Amino acid sequence: MPVASDQTFPFPLLIGDIGGTNARFALLVDAYAEPRQLPPIKTGDFETIEEAMQKSILDKTSVRPRSAILAVAGPIQGDEIPLTNAGWVIRPKDMLASLGLDDVLVINDFEAQALAVAAPADEDIVQIGGGSVLPRSSRVVLGPGTGLGVAGLVFAQNTWIPVPGEGGHVDIGPSSERDFQIWPFLEPIEGRMAREQILCGRGIMNLYRAVCAADGIDPVHADQAEVTTAALAGADPAAVETLSLFCTYLGRVAGDMALIFMARGGVFLAGGISQKILSALMQPEFRTAFEDKAPHSALMRTVPTFAVIHPMAALSGLAAFAQRPGDFGVATEGRRWRS
Missing domain, CATH: 3.40.367.20 (Hexokinase; domain 1)
Known part of the structure; x- marks a missing residue:
């Protein structure tokens, strides 16, 4: 079951904005580094998010993320999170098991957009x-x-x-x-x-x-x-x-x-x-x-x-939260999973 916890996350950290058509990712090496943007992914090109992340990200970088914060287009209820306008179902437990992650937080995609307009x-x-x-x-x-x-x-x-x-x-x-x-x-x-x-x-x-x-x-x-x-x-x-x-x-x-x-x-x-x-x-x-x-x-x-007009506003909001979690009151209960 998802667990509640403190607001800090282990680095390196992968942030992702998972929309109905495109999934965009960036890597944060530590709490001070600029996000390293990765090539966007078409959600329709992969059966699952785990396959997309493994083939498009993990297989192509030497940085091994320990945690992930994902913003998804759809309501978050329980261990299976279907996207409203795409075929993927986000299963954080599967991500922990198959991708070697220690910590996964899933929030709403426009929640991430809201984080980005706190101080644009x-x-x-x-x-x-x-x-x-x-x-x-x-x-x-x-x-x-x-x-x-x-x-x-x-x-x-x-x-x-x-x-x-x-x-x-x-x-x-x-x-x-x-x-x-x-x-x-x-x-x-x-x-x-x-x-x-x-x-x-x-x-x-x-x-x-x-x-x-x-x-x-x-x-x-x-x-x-x-x-x-x-x-x-x-x-x-x-x-x-x-x-x-x-x-x-x-x-x-x-x-x-x-x-x-x-x-x-x-x-x-x-x-x-x-x-x-x-x-x-x-x-x-x-x-x-x-x-x-x-x-x-x-x-x-x-x-x-x-x-x-920021091309990756949701990712900038996620990065701000990941690096300065004390500035934001993001609810994690029921939306955070740990291995």
Whole structure:
């Protein structure tokens, strides 16, 4: 069974960000060294995480990690942790036995993203719209990718405490007249419209097909990369509207999360999609929707929003925790295994 313990981990230490599509790793030789980034791994290329780590990492380095801290896309319950949007099942006991590790901690992937925004470097973020950070105040990080990740970061008793969750699976509904035209054509999940059905890679395609259906036209783009590329180039009206609506809906959800956490420390958009569509997020739609929270619109105008442009933000958050565990209140009970 998983055990609770102190917050220190033996080095060398392997950190990993395990998403639905890609798994990214870095090695920390000690508590002071810069993380040594390793080539990313496609989760679909390997049957198990143990096979991926052995063949892609351990077989190719002389550094033998003694412990691992992994951030995974999915809820952590018990000794078997299935990924929400990939075929892997994380089994820490198997990792201890087959990879020669002494210590494994598994946390939520957006919990790691939250750790990264406790003290982001200026060059790692871009502000979208107005507002200013209130120091030592709650923060929110969310990001559309393979799914939609959401987490909070609360400052209490001189400690940053990440608050993981599954906020991407909360319901979302229509608001504007155009929404009501499009909504009947959106594909639900088991009868309900969750945020992740729109605000992720496949969600862009769901939204694009619904826009086309509402207008009675045939879709011409095959995947979300084509849609966003055409939208950013202004090459296709349906794609342009899709991206505009995507930014609007992301703004609404970001504003909802800001209100839930009273995130006066800022709301941070993470992930590759946010980086790719940054120019669209800088247009009025995202921020207008974010602030449109009557009766608290004046308050929302004071809350800053940022895009995280660090290419490996989750790994930087894990490294900060591994090297300075006393700065963070990361819960380990039920999520840490030792040999």
